[in-house]
Amino acid sequence: MKLHILGCGDAFGSGGRNQSGYLVEASDRMFLLDCGPTSLLAMKRAGIDPRRLDAIILSHLHGDHFGGIPFFFIEFLYQQPKDKPLTIAGPPGTETKVRQLFQLMYGNGNNDKEIPPTCFETLYPGQPALIDGIEIHPFPVPHQTHEISLGLKVVYEGKKLLFSGDSAWTESFVDQARGVDLFLCECSFYDEQPGMHINYQVLRANLSRLECKQLVLTHLGEQMLARHGELPLKFAMDGLVVEF
Numbered sequence: 499m500k501l502h503i504l505g506c507g508d509a510f511g512s513g514g515r516n517q518s519g520y521l522v523e524a525s526d527r528m529f530l531l532d533c534g535p536t537s538l539l540a541m542k543r544a545g546i547d548p549r550r551l552d553a554i555i556l557s558h559l560h561g562d563h564f565g566g567i568p569f570f571f572i573e574f575l576y577q578q579p580k581d582k583p584l585t586i587a588g589p590p591g592t593e594t595k596v597r598q599l600f601q602l603m604y605g606n607g608n609n610d611k612e613i614p615p616t617c618f619e620t621l622y623p624g625q626p627a628l629i630d631g632i633e634i635h636p637f638p639v640p641h642q643t644h645e646i647s648l649g650l651k652v653v654y655e656g657k658k659l660l661f662s663g664d665s666a667w668t669e670s671f672v673d674q675a676r677g678v679d680l681f682l683c684e685c686s687f688y689d690e691q692p693g694m695h696i697n698y699q700v701l702r703a704n705l706s707r708l709e710c711k712q713l714v715l716t717h718l719g720e721q722m723l724a725r726h727g728e729l730p731l732k733f734a735m736d737g738l739v740v741e742f
């Protein structure tokens with residue numbers, strides 16, 4: 499299984515990086531974990547046909563994580579229609595927010611005929627779901643106070659991928675990371691205590707407890723980017739392909 503990192507930047511475009519978008523390529527499926535505003539652009543830059551996308555699975559509904567969906571909609575409406583419906587899964591409120599965003603950006607979306615064929619699914623924390631044949635284990639992570647943010651464990655073709663989404667450190671990551679092939683973990687800051695994101699000092703203190711086969715840091719802010727190469731952990735890079 500391959501993970502194409504379309505975007506590993508934060509909401510601020512730190513380091514000129516694209517916003518969140520992680521494309522998983524399996525033998526018979528292609529699905530995106532989060533869909534930042536730059537995801538379609540990055541997919542085309544990587545030479546991957548957007549029509550191959552089967553599903554978009556969202557960790558939470560912040561703009562840098564779902565704001566790219568309208569561009570996929572207009573791509574599939576006006577440029578290259580897909581053969582099968584796109585599946586979009588995310589925390590409660592996903593369908594409403596995606597439609598509202600499309601409405602704001604392009605003036606339509608309330609009517610099903612105004613968006614490309616799409617199956618919306620809701621992910622509830624603690625309730626495993628089968629999304630277009632992909633096993634998703636969503637769990638709550640501390641990132642927002644008014645809406646639900648999810649960490650996502652994805653199981654497909656015998657491989658396990660854990661994605662933190664955006665989150666402060668939580669003990670859940672210790673349990674969820676056990677035995678996974680790849681843990682894609684946000685690490686927005688180096689030593690600040692911003693509350694709703696992980697900083698490197700907290701991660702380092704817990705590193706020996708993370709029993710995953712590979713750990714890749716992502717959603718990197720300026721503080722972390724300034725230390726690229728100095729820290730002993732793998733940093734995500736736009737365009738990087740990670741095999742797991």
Ligand SMILES: [Zn+2]
Pocket residue numbers: 508509518560562563664717
């Ligand atoms: Zn974010």
Ligand SMILES: [Zn+2]
Pocket residue numbers: 558560641664
């Ligand atoms: Zn966020």
